[in-house]
Structure formats: C-alpha cells, structure tokens
Amino acid sequence: MLLKGALHVHTTCSDGSLSVSEVANVYESLGFDFIALTDHDYLLRQGCYDDVSSLTTKLMIFTGVELTVFEKGYVHINRISGDKEVLHIFNHPADLDLPVSKVIERITLVAKRFPIDAIEITSKGFKTPEFDIPRIPYSKVASDDSHTRSGCGRAWVEMDCRRNKDSIIRAIKLGKFWNCYVG
Numbered sequence: 001m002l003l004k005g006a007l008h009v010h011t012t013c014s015d016g017s018l019s020v021s022e023v024a025n026v027y028e029s030l031g032f033d034f035i036a037l038t039d040h041d042y043l044l045r046q047g048c049y050d051d052v053s054s055l056t057t058k059l060m061i062f063t064g065v066e067l068t069v070f071e072k073g074y075v076h077i078n079r080i081s082g083d084k085e086v087l088h089i090f091n092h093p094a095d096l097d098l099p100v101s102k103v104i105e106r107i108t109l110v111a112k113r114f115p116i117d118a119i120e121i122t123s124k125g126f127k128t129p130e131f132d133i134p135r136i137p138y139s140k141v142a143s144d145d146s147h148t149r150s151g152c153g154r155a156w157v158e159m160d161c162r163r164n165k166d167s168i169i170r171a172i173k174l175g176k177f178w179n180c181y182v183g
Contacts, residue, residue: 003168004158004180005034007089008066008078008120008143013048014039016147020049023152024057030153034168036062036080062165066091071109077116082165087172089118090138092145094128104135117173120145125154127181139172142179155181 010016011023018026020037027035037049049063064080064087076091090110093103110116118139121132125144132140142155159177161167171177 001163002158002160003033003163004156005032005036005060005168006143006146006153006156007036007080007087007141007172008038008091008145009035009152010039010066010145010147011037011048013037013045014043014066018149018152020052020061021055023146024055024059024061026149026152028057028059032059032153032156033163034060034062034165036064036078038064038066038078038080040066041068060163060165060168067114069110069114071106071113073106075106075110077110077114079114080169082169085166085169085173087117087169088114089120089141089143090116091120092123092128093119093131094123100130100133100135103131107136107138121179122155122181124151125182127155139175139177140179141172141177142181153182155179 067077078089080087118141121140122142144154146152157177159171161171
C-alpha cells in the first residue's frame with residue numbers, strides 16, 4: 001500500500017500554532033496517511049497527546065518528542081514511537097550552520113548516545129542537499145518541521161508498505177521509502 005507521511009510536526013503542545021486536531025485536519029486534507037507529532041521536550045505539556053486516540057481522522061498519528069541533546073552545543077533528535085518500534089531522527093542539520101564535516105562529527109558523537117536511524121535532509125521543508133551524501137551513513141528523510149499552517153506539507157516521505165506504525169518505522173530504518181517535495 002502506498003503511504004505518504006510527515007515525520008516532524010509541531011502543535012500547540014509546544015511552539016506550534018495549530019492544535020493536534022487542527023494539524024490532523026490539515027494533513028488529512030493534504031492527502032497524508034500518517035503524521036508524527038514531535039513537539040519540543042522542554043515545552044511539551046504533560047498529557048497533551050492524551051486525546052490523540054479519540055480524534056476522528058483517517059490518519060495514523062504517531063506520538064513522539066523532539067529531544068534537545070547537548071553535544072558541543074545542542075542538536076535536536078526526534079524520537080517517534082510505533083507500537084513496538086522506535087525511530088530516532090537527527091533533525092535539520094543545516095540549522096546548525098556548521099560545515100558538513102563538523103555536522104558529521106556531531107552526528108557521530110550523538111550516535112554514541114542515541115540509536116540514530118535517519119537524518120533529515122530538509123530545513124523547514126526545503127531540501128538541504130549538502131546532507132544527502134554517502135558520508136552520512138543513515139537513511140535520509142524529508143520533512144517539513146511544520147510549526148504553522150503554511151509550513152504543512154512542504155516535504156514528506158512515501159513508501160509502499162503495510163499500513164501500521166511498526167511497518168512504517170521499519171521501512172524508514174531500511175531506507176525503503178522516497179522523499180518528496182512541493183514544487
């Protein structure tokens with residue numbers, strides 16, 4: 001089954017401008033099959049995702065968190081939970097504003113503490129091709145890191161797999177997906 005999804009979505013649970021329900025409605029209207037809610041760890045309100053299971057939507061909604069990890073400054077790592085599987089994505093390396101070699105150094109250090117499965121090759125939904133290189137030995141994912149309505153649906157992953165959370169996570173870990181961009 002062909003599935004389309006966003007792996008980095010913020011809501012009013014941290015610094016996004018849309019509620020969980022509003023985010024679900026927007027992504028469903030854009031033809032997405034799944035989204036991962038990844039609000040910031042230091043802003044995430046306890047119990048904020050409690051109503052996810054009661055939403056009326058066709059979307060599969062993963063819950064996760066964007067972790068702030070201190071390693072020669074700070075970086076962000078999304079931890080996205082499936083039913084049994086967990087996915088860790090090194091977020092928006094271009095936002096570090098460092099040479100690629102220095103970013104690779106940070107990724108290597110962080111990977112000693114977290115099981116990195118993928119690297120974002122986008123910044124706010126725009127491709128950052130300097131990180132889509134073989135020297136970075138992880139799956140490369142596109143995501144829009146949406147915080148506002150206009151940020152939704154700029155970049156996403158698509159895959160042909162079963163429609164369940166763990167199958168989606170395994171496809172990403174194995175690199176069995178492709179990246180898509182608006183325009």
